[in-house]
Amino acid sequence: MSIRLFLLLVGVILCSPALTASEAQGLMHANTDLSDQDSLQRGAGTFVNYCLSCHAAAYMRFNRLGKDLGISDDVLKNNLMFGTQKTGSTMTIAMTRExxxxxxxxAIPPDLSVIARSRGVDWLYTYFMTFYRDPSRPLGVNNLTFKDVGMPHVLWELQGWQQPVYEEEKHADGRITKKILHLERETGGLQTPEEYAGTVRDLVNFMDYLGEPIKLKRQQIGFWVIFYLLFILLPVVYLLKKEYWKDIH
Ligand code: HEC
Structure with missing residues (x-):
């Protein structure tokens, strides 16, 4: 393959707008930013206060979290940990599977250590934006992203409640079914819709960190590796090739 063709191919691959899975499924964008440490700290606070009673994150240790997010041991002990846990312990819970x-x-609340890797941040963000009141369900709640979910809307105090707006669909055989068009605010919560979106963004940002604590560093290293391959090694190898072949061509 000629070098021009190769460079052209690299260019095409780098420039083509990849259709992400989230766009295909109509999910909202989480717009998270792992380099935003304040956001990660706020997300950790929400996670510990609202999730760590039912869900564990057993692959993370409190002191690692403190070190990565710039939280001192004192703040960690007083604000993010309960009871007699040591800072070196993992984020487990007392509730058993039974x-x-x-x-x-x-329905068993799964461990959330790597949930951001299996579901993706956009899915998680959309999940927390689409809880709605549904009296037909055992807990009185349902979710547009996770149909018939077995988890309560734990952030209802912050968000308030949403209710669905239906559209009737007439089928060819005369049947009429109801389809949810969108969700509408029924009662407000402690936060405005913008504040709530921010809270969820921070929470999802934190779960993204949790799923791969080294991600930010990995991406930074990756950038320099590609930079080195393309702009330093490739020209040298190309010149070397010219040198080797110059007597033959
Ligand atoms: C009262 C207990 C409880 C609390 C508190 C709770 N959850 Fe859940 N969660 C559940 C249960 C039960 C399920 C399983 C639902 C199912 O399978 O239908 C679940 C499921 C989930 C799922 C879907 C997992 C999957 O299958 O992909 C996510 C994501 C999740 N929870 C995140 C959270 C986060 C983040 C918080 C804190 C803001 C939280 N949960 C707080 C009980 C809880």
Whole structure:
């Protein structure tokens, strides 16, 4: 392959707008930023206060979290940890799987350590934006992103409640079914919609960190590796090739 063709191919691959999975599924954009340490700290606070009672994050240790997010041991102990846990312990919970099965009718709250890697940040963001009131469900809540979810809307105090706006669909055989068009604000919460969106963004940002604590560093190193390959090694190798072949051509 000629060098021009190769460079052209590299250019095409780098420039083509990749259709991400989230665009294909109509998810909202989380717009998270792992380099925003304040956001990660706020997200850690929300996570510990609202999630760590049912969900564990057993692959993370409190002191690692403190070190990565710039939180001192004192603040860690007083604000993010409960009871007698040591800073070197992992983020586990007291509830057993058997208890959880009973409490939530069979649905078990999964460990959230790597949830951002399996679901993606946009999915998580959209999930927390699309809880709505549904009296037909055991907990009185449902979710547009996770149909018939077994988890309560734990952030309802902050967001308030949403209710669905339906559209009737007539089928060819005369049947009429209802389809949810969008969600509408029913009651307000402690936060304005913008503040709530910020809270969820921080929470999802934190879960992204949790899923791969080294991600930010990895991406920075990756940039320099590609930079080195393309702009330093490639020209040298190209010149070397010219030198080797100059007597033959
Ligand atoms: C009262 C207990 C409880 C609390 C508190 C709670 N959850 Fe859950 N969560 C559950 C249960 C139960 C499920 C399983 C739902 C199912 O499978 O239908 C679940 C499921 C989930 C899922 C979907 C997992 C999947 O299958 O992909 C995510 C994501 C999640 N929770 C995140 C959170 C976050 C983030 C918080 C804190 C803001 C939180 N949860 C707080 C009980 C809880």
């Amino acid at each position: 208890d959880a099965k009973q409490y939530f009718g069979g």
